[in-house]
Amino acid sequence: MDDLKGMSARTRLVHAGRHPHDNHGVVNPPVYHASTILQPSLAVWEDSRKPDFDGYRYGRAGTPTSRSFEEAVADMYGAADAVAVSSGLAAIACALMAVLKAGDHLLVSDSAYFPTRKFCNQMLARYGVETTYYDPRIGGRIAELLRPNTRAVFTEAPGSLTFEMQDIPAIAAAAHAHGAVVLTDNTWGTALHFDALAKGVDIVVEAVTKYICGHSDIMMGTIASNAEHAGAVRDMVRMHGNCSGPDDLYLAQRGMRTMAVRLKQNEANGLALAGWLEGRPEVAKVLHPGLPSHPDHALWKRDFTGACGLFSFVLNPVPRAALAAFLDGLELYGMGASWGGFESLILPGDPKALRTATTWDEPGQLLRIHAGLEDAGDLIADLEAGFDRLNAAARAAA
Numbered sequence: 109m110d111d112l113k114g115m116s117a118r119t120r121l122v123h124a125g126r127h128p129h130d131n132h133g134v135v136n137p138p139v140y141h142a143s144t145i146l147q148p149s150l151a152v153w154e155d156s157r158k159p160d161f162d163g164y165r166y167g168r169a170g171t172p173t174s175r176s177f178e179e180a181v182a183d184m185y186g187a188a189d190a191v192a193v194s195s196g197l198a199a200i201a202c203a204l205m206a207v208l209k210a211g212d213h214l215l216v217s218d219s220a221y222f223p224t225r226k227f228c229n230q231m232l233a234r235y236g237v238e239t240t241y242y243d244p245r246i247g248g249r250i251a252e253l254l255r256p257n258t259r260a261v262f263t264e265a266p267g268s269l270t271f272e273m274q275d276i277p278a279i280a281a282a283a284h285a286h287g288a289v290v291l292t293d294n295t296w297g298t299a300l301h302f303d304a305l306a307k308g309v310d311i312v313v314e315a316v317t318k319y320i321c322g323h324s325d326i327m328m329g330t331i332a333s334n335a336e337h338a339g340a341v342r343d344m345v346r347m348h349g350n351c352s353g354p355d356d357l358y359l360a361q362r363g364m365r366t367m368a369v370r371l372k373q374n375e376a377n378g379l380a381l382a383g384w385l386e387g388r389p390e391v392a393k394v395l396h397p398g399l400p401s402h403p404d405h406a407l408w409k410r411d412f413t414g415a416c417g418l419f420s421f422v423l424n425p426v427p428r429a430a431l432a433a434f435l436d437g438l439e440l441y442g443m444g445a446s447w448g449g450f451e452s453l454i455l456p457g458d459p460k461a462l463r464t465a466t467t468w469d470e471p472g473q474l475l476r477i478h479a480g481l482e483d484a485g486d487l488i489a490d491l492e493a494g495f496d497r498l499n500a501a502a503r504a505a506a
C-alpha cells in the first residue's frame with residue numbers, strides 16, 4: 109500500500125513496504141539472492157554509478173528484498189530513511205560512527221546495553237572520541253555535562269538489566285540547544301511503544317533480532333534516521349560493507365507483520381509475572397517500569413504506549429545452591445542470551461560490574477526475565493515451583 113500516512117502504527121506494521129501488485133499479487137516480497145546486478149546498457153551503467161541512482165547496482169548496496177524491509181521500518185518510525193544491518197550491535201556501532209569524529213565528546217547512559225559501552229570504551233576511544241557516562245535519571249540536568257565538543261548523546265530507555273527510564277524529550281531539548289545529536293536504542297520500546305523521532309530523537313536503532321524477528325532465529329539490526337542524518341548513516345553503513353542476507357530480511361519482514369499481536373501477549377505476560385513476583389517474600393524488588401511501584405512509572409506512562417515482555421527482579425540474598433535449584437529446575441524458561449522471541453527466558457545479571465557514573469547496591473541476585481507467549485498461569489506456576497526448590501535448598505544450606 110502506498111499511502112499509509114495518518115494511519116496507526118499497528119496498521120502501518122501490516123502494510124508498509126509491501127507492493128504485491130508489482131509482484132504477481134504475491135502477498136510477501138520476493139527473496140532476491142544477489143551479488144551481481146546487470147545493467148542493460150552503457151547509459152544505464154553510467155547512471156548506476158551516480159549517488160542518486162534509484163535502481164539496483166550491487167547486492168551489498170541493496171536489493172528489492174532489503175529495500176522493502178527498509179521501507180517498512182522507515183514507515184513504522186516515520187523516518188526519512190531506515191537501513192538494515194547485520195545485527196543490533198552493528199546498528200549501534202554504525203550509527204555512532206556516522207555522527208562522531210576524532211576530537212568529539214559523547215554522552216552515554218550508564219545503564220546502556222553492555223556491548224555499547226565496550227564499543228565506546230575500546231573502539232571509539234581508539235579513534236579519538238571520548239565517552240562520559242551519565243545517570244539515566246539525569247533528565248534536563250544533562251546540560252551540565254555538555255561540553256563545547258559534545259557531539260552526541262546516546263540514550264536507552266528503559267536501561268538494559270536495570271530498567272531505569274530516561275526523560276528523553278528533556279535530554280533531547282538540552283542536547284539540541286547545544287547542537288548535539290540524540291540517538292536512542294529502542295529495542296525495548298520498538299516503534300509500536302515508543303515514537304522515538306517524535307519525542308526528539310534524531311537517530312533510532314533497534315535490534316531486529318528481538319521483537320521484529322520475534323522467533324529467535326535471525327541476527328539483524330536497523331537504523332532509522334531523520335532527514336538531517338539519513339545520508340550520513342547510510343553512507344557509514346555502506347563504507348563498513350555491512351549488509352544483511354536475503355533470507356533473514358525476508359524472515360524479519362514476516363515477523364514484523366505479527367509483531368503487534370505478539371507484543372500484546374508479551375506485555376500482558378510480563379506484567380502478570382512482574383505483579384506476581386512483587387508479592388513474593390523471596391523477592392526484594394521488581395524492576396518493570398509498567399508497575400505503578402516503579403520509580404519512573406509516570407515517565408513511562410507519559411512517553412510510552414506499552415511495554416514488552418522484558419524486565420528484571422532482585423532476589424533477597426540466598427546461597428548459590430538455592431539460586432541454582434531455582435534456575436536449573438525451571439521447565440518453561442530457557443537460560444540464554446537475547447530475547448524477543450516467542451519463548452520465555454531467564455538470566456542472572458550483574459549490573460555492579462557495568463557501571464561508572466552510578467552505583468548498584470542491591471545485595472541479592474538480579475534475574476532478567478523475558479516473558480514469552482506461553483500461558484501466564486503456567487509461567488507463574490513454574491516460578492512458584494522454583495521458589496519451593498529455592499527455599500528447600502536455602503534451608504538445607506543453613
Ligand SMILES: *Cc1c(COP(=O)(O)O)cnc(C)c1O
Pocket residue numbers: 195196197198221268293295296315316317318327328329446
Ligand atoms: C540484544 C540487544 C542489542 C544487540 O542486538 P544484536 O542483534 O544481538 O546485536 C542492542 N541493544 C539492546 C538493548 C539489546 O537487548
